Amino acid sequence: MTTTKREPVTRVAVLIPTYNERDNLPGIVARVRASVPDADVIVLDDNSPDGTGEVAGALAADDAHVHVLHRRGKEGLGKAYLAGFEFALGEGYDAAVEMDADGSHQPEQLPDLLRALAGADVAIGARWVRGGQVRNWPLRRKVLSVGANVYTKVLLGMKVNDATAGFRAYRASALRAMDLEGVESQGYCFQIDLTLRAVRGGLTVVEVPITFVEREVGVSKMGGSIVRxxxxxxxxxxIEHRTNQVKQAARRLRGRPAPVEERP
Known part of the structure; x- marks a missing residue:
């Protein structure tokens, strides 16, 4: 895929959703600040009962590059990020980054994602591409993740290899073009949802190989309901994609122009 050079990204908001991550948050914020000193960190705390919000508030009080959005309660990953996107767009940031608080996404690789935006609208930190890797995952979880991404790629007709990846950067212009008001996905499906919207919206999506490291502190939020x-x-x-393909083929046979496929 050929890429077109975009406007420079100068103001970056690194969005970090949190729920019971008080032990992980100070370290990850410090690493982000060291890796991209000019970026702002926006902590999106869902009223964590372990006091993560208070820890975030203390970090913000000591550093003008750290901000906190105190949310009313646990409403899911999707709503947390949507609130973060709204904040970033409202404050005039050029790009917004999605990043976990547990250390699985390494801040030291964030500059690679941001550099990729020079020729793209969306940059995904991908595990399942050449050069990407995962550390400390059991075989069962690797099989589940690879299988989910293959299923997604084949069923939706996308060329993205790691559509479930949660370490990614969006240009503000891309977020504005993606009809975020129509997003209803809450768990990790949120990442697939936004990837699909970007691809079907004609945006340029690139994958940057990363090393994903399983958390060492705290408990994973991945559960059965998220997978379902x-x-x-x-x-x-x-099913909708395949149905649209059949309809478009039928229209072509009748000599009629095919409509543009709708977003999810």
């Missing part, structure tokens, strides 16, 4: 949501939604979108 992703499976249900991807299957529904896939």
């Amino acid at each position: 949501e992703a499976l249900t939604n991807v299957t529904k979108w896939g």
Whole structure:
């Protein structure tokens, strides 16, 4: 895919959703600040009962590059990021980064993502591409992730290899073009949802190889309901995609122009 050079990205908001991450947050914020000193960190705390919000507030009080959005409660990854996007767009940032608080996304690789935006609208930190890798995952989880991404890629007809990846950077212009008001996905399906919107919206999406490291502190938020949501939604979108392909083929046979495929 050929890329067109975009406007420079100067103001960056690194969005970090948190729920019970008080032990991880100070370290990850410090690493982000060291890796991209000019960027701002926006902590999106869902009223963590372990006091993560208070820890975030203390970090913000000591550093003008750290901000906190105190949310009313645990509403899911999707709504947290949507709130972060709204804040970033409202404050005039050029780009917004999605990043986990648990250390699985290494801040030291963030400059690579941001450099990729020079020729793209969306840069995904990808595990399942040449040069990407995962550390400290059991075989079962690797198989689940690879299988989910292959299923998504084939069913939705996308060329993206790691559509479920949660370490990614969006240009502000891309977020404005993606009809975020229509997003309803909450768990990790949120990442697939936004990837699909970007691809179908004609945006340039690139994948940057990263090393994903399993958390050492705290508990993973991945649960059965998150997996079911992703499976249900991807299957529904896939059926719609295949149905649209059949309709477009029929229109071509009748000599009529095919309509543009709708976003999810």
